[in-house]
Amino acid sequence: MNSKYRQLFNSNFSVDKYNVFIDDITADFDYKVTFRIGETPFFITNELKAQLLEGCQQVIDFIKNDDFKSLTDRALELNRKVPNEDNHTTFLAIDFGICEENGEIVPKLIEVQGFPSLFNFQNHLSKKFVNHYPFLSELTPFLNGLNQESYLKLIEEVICNDFPKDQVILLEIEPEKQNTQIDFLYCHRDLGIPIVCVTDLYQKGKQLFYKNDKGVEIQVKRIYNRVIFDELDLRTDLKLNFDFSAEVDVEWAGHPNWFFRISKFILPYLKGKYFIETTLLSDLKEVPQDLENYVLKPLFSFSGSGVIFHVKPGDIEAVKEKDLYILQKKVHYKPIIQSTDGLVKAEVRLLAVWKKNDPSPTLVTNLVRLSRGEMIGVKFNKDKDWVGGTVGLFEKD
Template sequence: MISKVRESFNAGFKDAYYEGLQQEVMKTFGEPCPFRISETPVFIDRQMKKKVMDACDAIISQLDHLDFESVRQRFMPKQLQSPTHVGEPHFLGIDFGICEDENGELSPQLIELQAFPSLFFYQSFLAKAFLKNYPTIPTKGFHYFFGGHTEETYLETMRKVIVGDEAPEHVILMEIFPNAQKTRIDFWATKQALGIEVVCMTKVIKEGRQLFYEKDGRKIPIRRIYNRVIFDDLYQFKDLKTNFNIFDDLDVTWITNPDWFFMISKCIMPMLSHESIPQSYYLDEVPKDIDLKQFVLKPLFSFAGKGVNLEPTWNLLNTIKDMKNYMLQKKVTYSPLIKTMGERNSRVELRILFARDEKEGRLKPVINLTRMGKGGMINVSHNTNDTWIGSSISFFEE
C-alpha cells in the first residue's frame, strides 16, 4: 500500500534476513513456529489506517447498543450459560480483508469478529524480530502498536488485564493439551512476559468451588484464568476427562468470561451495518431471491475457517438442520496488493486487537495481527508450501 516502501523492501530482501527471523524464534522458544511465518511484514498507509479505524469505531459503537442478554438467550444453549457474573469482555479482535471494490478502490471489509484472546504476545515478539533481523524495515514514521503504546506500556496494559492485582502464580493460561496446539508459541510468549503458568484443562483440580494446579509438588490456588480453550476443540474431544466444566459455578475470575465467545462473534454480524461490513443473513432468515453465488456459508461458532463453504447451493442449505447456527455472508474480493518475489502477489487479512481499559471502561485497540495468503481463503494452516504467505504483522504509517 506504500509503493516506495514496498519496492525498497523487496529490492533489499535477503534470504538471510528470513533465516535470521526463524532462528530468532528457535532461540526464544526452543522450537520453530508451528505455523508459517511470512517473509515480509505489511506496510499500511495513513489512508487505509483511517478507513480501518473508522470501521472499528463504527463497530464498537454498535456493540455498545446491542442487547447482549438477548444475544445470549438466542444463541447459547441454557446448559452452556455461565452461572457466574458475565461482566464485560476483556478482548476483541476485528478481522478485515483488504479488498478491492467495483471501482478498483481498496477498502477494509469485515470478515469476522470475536471477543476471545488472540496472539497478543507472539505479535509483539514478531514485530521486534522483524525489526531486529531486517535492516531494511523503516524504523521512523511507522508503528505496530496503537494508542501511543511502547513495548513497556503495552506489556503493562496486558499485565493489568490478565494478571490484575493477583500474584502471577495464582493466574494461569488454560488450554486443552497446550503442547499440541498450533498457537502454542503465543502461550510460551505469554508465560515469558507475565510469569504465569500454562496449564492443560485436564490437569486442573476442583475442590468445591475452588480450582488448583500442581507445580513443584505444591497445590496452588487458581484465582484468574486467562482462557484459551476454543469451544470447537472442546467439543471434538468426546472422552476428554476433566475435573470441572467451564460452565460450572466456580470461585475464579475469567479473563474473559466464556459466554463472550458466543455473544461477540460471527453471530452478531447480521445485526451490524457499515460500508465495511458485507451484507449477511442468518441461514433461517435468508431471502429466497438472493444470488447464492455472491455469498459464502459460515458456521457462527468456529475458528480457523472450519466449516466455511465458498460455493454454497440451495441443495446444501436445505440439508442443514441447525440453520440458526449458520450465516450467509456476501463475498468480498481480497486484493492481491502485496508484491512478492514470485509470480503471484499476496492478499492481506488484518486483525485489530483490542484490550479492555478498566479506567476508561472500554475496549481500546492495542496491536495488530496480520495474515497473508494467495488462495481463496487466508489461513496460516492453508497453502503452507507457498512463499510470502502466512503469519505477519503490519507497520502503520504515522
C-alpha cells in the first residue's frame, strides 16, 4: 500500500533476518509463540486509515445509542448474564477485511467484539520490528497521538483502575496452554498484575481470592477477564471454586456481558459502505439462490469455530437454534501486500479502550492478520509464508 516503506522493507528482508526476529521475541520469556507471526508489518496509507477510522466511528456511534442495551438484552438471554455490569464496554476490537468493491479498495467490517485483544503483545511486536528494521521508527502503530509511553500508561489505567497490582488479576482458563499466552506474559511484565487460572480463584461470601506464589491469600478487587464462556462450557473437567453468576464484590476490566452484547449479534443492524449484508437465520425469509456467495456463522463463537464457508441448503436446515446464527454475504479480500513472491491479503483489527467515565472509547492501536489462503485463519494458511499475525503501521500525524 505505502510503496516507499514496502520497497524499503522488502529490500532489507531475508529469511535469516526473520528467524533472528522470531528468536528475539522468543528470548524475552524463553517461550516460542504458538501462532505464526507474519514476516512484515502492513504499511497503511493515510487514505485507508481514514476509511478504517470512519468505519470504526460508525460502529462506535451505533454502540453509543441510548437503546443499545435494550436492543442487545436478547444476546444475554441466549447465553448467560453476569451481575454488576458496567455502563459500557471496556474494550473494543473492530475487524475489517481489506476488500475490493467496484474496482476500489474498501475495508469491510468482518466482526466486532466487546472483548480485549493482544494489547500488550502488539506493543512489543511493533518495537521488535523497529529494532530489526530501524527505518520503521518513522511510522507508528498507535492512534490518537499516542506513543509507547502514553499507550502503556493508558492501558494500565484501563486495566488496573488504580487498584494495587496484586489485587488485579488476569483471569483465563489454563493460561499457560492458550495461544495468547505471549500477551499474558507481556501484560504481567508491563503492568505487574498476576496471571490466574479460573481454577485458582475461590469465593468466600461475596469476596474472591487467590493465593500468590508465596501461598499468601490475596483478595481480588478487579478482574482483567480473558475467559471465553464457550470454551469454559466445554471444559467440564475443570472444577471452579466460584460462580460467575454470583453477586461478588469485584470490578471487571472487560465485563463478560459485553462479549455477548458487542458481537456478531449486532452485525445485521449495521448498514452502509463499510458493512456486509448480514441476516439472522431466524429472520431469513428464503434461502438465497446464490448460496455459494454466503458464509454461515454462529453468533457467539470465538476464533472462527463453527463457521461454514461453503454453505449448502442442508446446513441452514440443520441449524436448530436459528436465532444463534447469521448468514453473511461473502466479501472479496484484495491481495494487496507485496511479499517477496506474490501478493498477500490482510485483515485489520483496530483496538479501542473505554475509560470508566469517558463519553466514548479511544482507538489506540491495531492488529493485522495476513493470508494467502481462501480466508484469513490458520487452517487456510498452513505451510505458507508471509502469513499470520502482525501489526499495521501508520504515518505519524
